[in-house]
Structures are given as C-alpha cells and as structure tokens.
Amino acid sequence: MTDTTSPDQTDADRALKTRHRTMWASGDYPTLASDLIWELGPRVVDAAEVRPGDRVLDVAAGSGNAAIPAALRGATVVASDLTPELFDVGRRIAAEAGAELEWREADAEALPFPDDEFDVTLSTVGVMFAPFHQAAADELVRVTKSGGRIALINWTPEGFIGQLFKTMKPYAPPLPEGAQPAPLWGDEQHVRELLGDRVTDVSAVRQTVVIDRFDTGEEFRDYFKSHYGPTIAVYNRIADDPEQVRALDTALAELGRTQGLDAPGGAMEWEYLLVTARVR
Template structure:
C-alpha cells in the first residue's frame, strides 16, 4: 500500500512539473508563429468531417483542435496545462471555431472507452513521459473503426537533435520516462499501438521555421519562449560555464541546419502517422 501511495504521489509531482514547464515562456507564440500548419496537415490526413466526435490530446493552444472544429466536427481540446487555453480560445474565436476545452492528463484521459470517432495529437502526446500508458489511452478512447492521427518530431530531425543537445544539461529523467522524440520513430509508434490498429500510414515531412537573423538569435529567442529549453537553463543557472557551453551547442546546432542565405531558415522534420482502430 505504501509503495502504491508513493507511486501516486510521484506521478502527481511529475505531472505538476510538466504542467509548470509548459506554462513557462510563450508557447502560444511558438504554435501561432512557427508551426501553425501542422494542425491543418494532421486534420486533413485524419479525414475529419462534420459531426464527428474528435479529441485533441495534449492540445496546447489548439493547433489541431481549431482546424478540426472548422470542419464542423464536435471537438474537445484536452491538455495538462490549462493555462494555454486562454490563447487557444482567442485563436478559436478569431477563426470562428466552436469547441470545448478541458484539462486532462494524456496518461489518464477523463473520458470513457470508445468516446470519440477521431483521436489526434499534434506534437503533444509525445511529451507524456510514459509512452505505453499514453498510447493505451489514445486507443482506449477511440471507438472501433475510428481513427488515430499523430504528428511528432523525429529523433533525427532538428527538434529531436535539440533535445539530444540539451540532455547532458538537464536533470535526469524520472524512472520509466522515455525521450519524447521516440514518438517520431515509426516502428516505436507501431509497437506502442500494436495489433489494436490497422491501416497505418506514416510519412516524414518538414515544417520550415524562419525569421531570425542568425543561429544565435534563434537560440536567444528559444530560451525565452520554449518551456523545455527554459527549464534546462534554469537547472544550470548557477553554473556559468555550463550555461555558456549550452549556448554554444544550441547555436552550433542551428547553424548546422541553417539553409538560409539572408537570415536563418530551418527545416524541422516530423512524422505524420494515421491509423484505424480495430
């Protein structure tokens, strides 16, 4: 009993930490200015239509939920960090979309079995620490014959390499936690979903991010807007040498990926995967 209580307490503490991390910086600006097209790509790939019941898991500010609602679907945007919902509601209002926003843990979704026709996640569920637990929830709340659609950063792409670059400077992950970019590996996702799905379609694509004059400018901007990066810098804030080293490593990463001629241009690779629930 004591071990069970300790595990529950540890999970609550971990989720509270994740919630706080995604509330750092200005993730709404990242979603709005850098990756707005990802949600539209996912909605189209999932074939969402009018009247369908749709759940966007780890929805953030609704990159997928808002375009899904614009199809006429009945959409619930669920996220562990409800502080992001205000920006999401503003985005939905500008677009003329109506949907529901509800706090929820991707590893313990507050919905019944087979509640939705389509279950989506756009660079969201990949950050749940326990991958199998989160995948089980995606499948559980999707009705038989329904669809699951995912967009995840790949391990080999820019964002995946960014997490690899930051790892030596970050605190050790909690027991059982897996790296987020593994969701960008097709075989990993197939293994997570197993024989509970069929008709799996997966392809790698890129979203292009630009608007910074240099690799250093991207790094300095990223240090102020992206929660995971802010959290790593806070972890090493008392060690100027490590801060300087991470500064160099992140700028070098961006410079290596830069394909621009007048300002920084970065291609961020992601895995787009859809499947049908058996």
Template sequence: MTTATAADREMAARQRAIWATGDYPTVASDVVSPLGRVLVEASAIGPGDRVLDVAAGTGNAAIPAAAAGARVLASDLTPELLEVGRATAAEHGLEIEWAQADAEALPFVDNEFDAVISCVGVMFAPHHQRSADEMVRVCRPGGTLAMINWTPEGFIGQMFVTMKRFMPAPPAGVQAPPLWGNEDHVTALLGDRVADLALQRRTLTVDLFGTGEEFRDFFKANYGPTITSYRSIETDADRVAALDDALAELGRRFLTGSSTMQWEYLLVTARKK
C-alpha cells in the same frame, strides 16, 4: 480508464509547470501552426465528427478541426494554454470544448470519439505506452488515430539531444519525447490494436530565424523545455555559455547558409480495429 497515482500527479505537476513557463503560444503561432492543418487534413476530419485533440496546447489542431465542421474537445495538462486556445477559437467564431486532462489518464469513456489526434503534444507525456493506450481506448472501433511527432533525427529531436547534456537525469521510466517520431517505436506502442497504419516522414519549413543565435534566443525566451534546461544550470556560468554555444551551433547546422530550416516530423495515421 487509468487511475493516476501520487507519483503520477507529481510528475504531471512538473510537466504543467514546464509548459506554463515562457510563451508557448508564441512558439505555436509563429513556428508550428501549419502542422495543425496538415494533421486535420491527413485525418480526413469532417462535419459532425466527434474529435478529441490530446495535449492540444493552444488548439493548433483543434481549431482547424472545428473549422472543418467537427465537434471538438481539446484537452491539455496546462490550463494557461487552454485559456489562450479558448480565446483564439472565440475570435474565429468556433465552438470547442476545452478540458484540463492528463494524456496518461484521460477522463473519457471507452470508444467515445470518432477521431483522436495529437499535434506535437502527446509525445511529451513521460510514459509513452500509457498515453498510447489511452488514445486507443477512447477512440471508437473504426475510428481514426492520428499524430504528428518530431523525429529523433530532425531539428527538434536534435535540440532535445543537445539540451539533455545539460540537464539532470530524468526519473526512472520517463522516455525521451522524440522516440514518438521513430517508426518502430510507434508501431510497437500501437501494436495489433490498429489497422492501416501509415507512417510518413515530412518536413516543416521554418523561415523565422536568420542565424543560429536568433533561433537560440527565441527558444531561450519562449519555449518551456529550453527555459527549464537553462534554469537547471543557471548558477554555473560556464555551462550556461556552453549551452548557448551548442544551441547556436545546432541552429547554424540546420540553416546551412540559407534563411530557412527544415524540421522533420513523423505523420502517423491509423484506424482502430
């Protein structure tokens, strides 16, 4: 079990603040909610399975896992998101255990879970090898590891590339989230500790935005990382306008004259040796 240092705790506090900003529950429910069901089905989770959803947010994957009959523990850094998930699960009559936890230092014993999953969650932990090691550690031998991660080339990956130009350089050692959507990167992180590793690129159809500007304004109002990008340049009107234009153009590029976008993600499934 990894022990967090003072620097790790400071980094975790910054991460919590980012995801508590805005209204991520609206992003989860209005945009990415179908991915949780995709991940649960790909993991073949069923009745009686002990499942850990890491960086669970509001329970996008935890809730369908519980609905499939699994015994689910949903963990996340951000208590505000867990509270929303707890209320949603209660509305559906589902029993889920909710725990505040850092993906890089999970407070669980070795080999505890039949399945360890994460739906566009763990990818945002700053040190990829640490969180990969923790996911493998708490999964039992023969158990399932499964993730959905945005790809670098896909829409969300390109959004982070766009925002990066307007943000301060990250601390040393922090890795870009969309790397988790690169097959070679994931293979290297998991190494020889897994078998039956399957990596599939798929797309999520998003029909919420009619224009690039609608996409930009939705994420500018609701998505913590986008809000944080704007806050870092809020005293520079020219840079704010430039980011406005860049995000709207990104939206237009992926709409390509239609009313829907295709957001690429990587579906990862494996078995712990």
C-alpha cells in the same frame, strides 16, 4: 478545475505531472506555436479526414492548432491538455476564427473520457511529451471508437527538434524511471509497437515544416530560451553555473547554424513523422 489525477497515482507521479505542467506554462508556447508550427494542425486534421459531425479529441492540444481547424470543419471537438494555462490564448484564437469547441484539462496518460468516445483522436507534437509512452498510447486507443481514426504528428529523433533535445540532454535532469525520450514518438517502429495489433491501416510518413523565422543561430537560441518550456527548464536548472550556461548557449547557436541559419536566405526544415491508423 478538472481533477486529472488517477486514484493509483503515486506522489512521485503527481509531482512529475506538476513539473510538466509548470514547464509548459513557462515561456510563451502559444506564440511559438503561432509563429512557427501552426500549419501542422491543419495537416493532421487533413490526414485524419475530419468530417462534419465527427466527435474529435485533440490530446495535448496546447492552444489548439489542430483542435480549432477540426472545429471549423464542423466536428464536435474537445481540446485537452495537462496545462490549462495555454487555453486562454486558444479560446481567443477560436473566437476570432468563429470556432466553437470544449477546452478540458486532462493528462494524456489518464484521459477523463469513456471508452470508445471519439471518432477521431489527434495530437500534434503533444502526446509525445507524456513521459510514459505506453500509457499514453493505450489511452489514445481506448477513447477512440472501433473503426475510428488516430492521427499524430511527432518530431523525429533525427530531425531538428530531436537534435535540440539531444543538445540539451547533458544539462537536463535524467528521465524518471520508466520514462522514455519524447522524440522516440517520431520513430515509426516505436509507434507501431506502442499501438500494437489494436490498430490497422497504419501509415507513417516523414515530412518537414519550413521555419524561416530566424536569421542566425543566436536568434533561434534566444527565442527558444524565452518561449519554449523545455529549453527554459534546462536553463533554470543550470542557472547557477555560468560555465554550463555559456556552453549551452554556444551549443544551441551552433545547432541553428548547422541547420541552415547564418547563411543568406537560410531557413530550417524541421522533420516530423505523420502517423495515421484505424482502431480495430
């Protein structure tokens, strides 16, 4: 197993990463990705203009919804993630699709790759969950060659997943000192500041993915309670407080309703920010 800790990590840093790995390994994120957002992978691959022969890194790749389409284009791909428990499903999907790629355990804030290693660095609603944004952004730039492309899809603060985290916040533990909320990666100005003048040709476009998997707010809530690591972690934290559990149950079902569920033919549109840039 790859050692993803860096020599200067503190015990608190290591404990935080262990909690994150456990969180994303809980539930069934690969099924959620397949059921709801698999199409985002090909979208970011298109935006990055991945070509045969490119060396591509997918950061926080999960089960590979961007890495696998990139490999199918003829690129040499490394799918990296802090949570290697997600790789088994990814390997199966890749084999069924006829895609060959490398799977590697890696912390987005301390990637185990040399400088200037990749022609393209991607992340699809992945790197945004690294708690220390500047460290993760620095790594994206560091491992990408001069003239290489970075392409990211991140949920926006105003969109559905941003509102999901806002709804869960009163029941969640406070962020560690220095950490920032994940949906900030969906704010254009924030991403521009993170990447700074090390990149050029920055494009940031808000788009949506249509989610028609759920008929009611309760159906959405129950699916996320059983599949989505961050939601599972919040419920685990309040499990001994029935009143808080009921309150969060109600709030999440209502969130689904406000986003179009419980109406005939109701569907949700989840907003994300698609960012592309070229390393100077």
